[in-house]
C-alpha cells in the first residue's frame with residue numbers, strides 16, 4: 001500500500017512539474033512574440049513620428065498622442081481609417097497601405113511607450129466641473145459617468161477596446177467629443193463603439209465638453 005501511494009505521489013509531482021514547464025515555455029514564446037512585434041512596430045512607426053511625435057507623444061495639441069494607448073482600440077481605429085469609416089484629411093491616407101500585422105505591430109509599439117503628462121491650463125472651477133461629470137455623470141440628463149468605461153485613472157479598458165483618455169491633449173479630446181456630437185449616430189453606422197460615444201456626447205453642452213477635456217488631460 002505505502003509503495004503504491006509514493007508511486008502515485010511521484011506521478012502527480014511529475015505531471016505537475018511537466019505542466020509548469022509547458023506553461024513557462026508558452027509564456028516565454030508569447031513574450032518573445034510581443035517583443036519582436038514591438039521591435040517591428042518601432043521600425044514601421046518612423047513615418048508616424050512626423051505627426052504623433054517621438055515615442056508617440058505628439059507636440060501638436062490637435063494630433064493625438066499614442067503612447068500607452070490600448071492596443072485593441074488603436075487596431076480598430078486604424079482599420080476604420082483604412083476602410084473609410086473614420087475620416088481625417090491627414091490620417092486616412094496613412095492607413096491605406098497598412099496590413100493587419102502592421103497595425104498590430106504599430107499598436108504594440110505605441111502601447112509600450114511612456115506618455116508625457118502635462119496639466120491643462122484651466123481654472124479650478126472648470127476642472128471641478130469636469131471631475132464631477134467624469135466621476136458621477138449627469139443624472140437628470142442620463143449622461144453616464146465616464147469612469148465606468150474609461151476607468152478611475154483614465155486608462156481605458158483594453159479588452160473592451162475602450163480608449164485611454166488620460167494624458168491626451170485636451171484640444172484633441174474636445175475636438176473628438178464635438179465630432180461624436182455633431183456627426184450623431186445611434187445606429188452603429190460608424191461602428192458600435194462610435195455610437196456609444198455619440199449618444200453620450202450628444203447630451204453634453206460645449207462648456208461641459210471643455211471642462212471634461214481639461215480634466216482628462218491631467219488625469220492619471
Ligand code: HEC
Pocket residue numbers: 044045047048049050051052062063064066074075077078087088090091094106163
Ligand atoms: C500627417 C500627420 C499624421 C501621420 C503621418 C500619421 N497620423 Fe495618425 N493621426 C493624425 C491625426 C490628425 C489624427 C486624429 C484624426 C481625428 O481627429 O480624427 C490621427 C489619429 C490616429 C489614431 C487614432 C488615435 C485616437 O486616439 O483615436 C491612430 C491609432 C493613429 N493616428 C496611428 C497612426 C500610425 C500608426 C501612423 C503611422 C503609420 C500615423 N498615425 C501617421 C495624423 C497623422
Ligand code: HEC
Pocket residue numbers: 064133134143144145146147148149150161162163164165173174176177191193194196197200212
Ligand atoms: C459605455 C462606455 C463608455 C462611457 C460611459 C464613456 N465612454 Fe468615452 N469611449 C467609449 C468607447 C467605446 C470609445 C471609442 C469610440 C470609437 O470607437 O470611436 C470612447 C471614446 C472616447 C473618446 C475619444 C478618445 C480618442 O482617443 O479619440 C473620448 C474623448 C471619450 N470617449 C470621452 C468620454 C467622456 C468625457 C465620457 C463621460 C461623459 C465618456 N467617454 C463615457 C466608451 C465609453
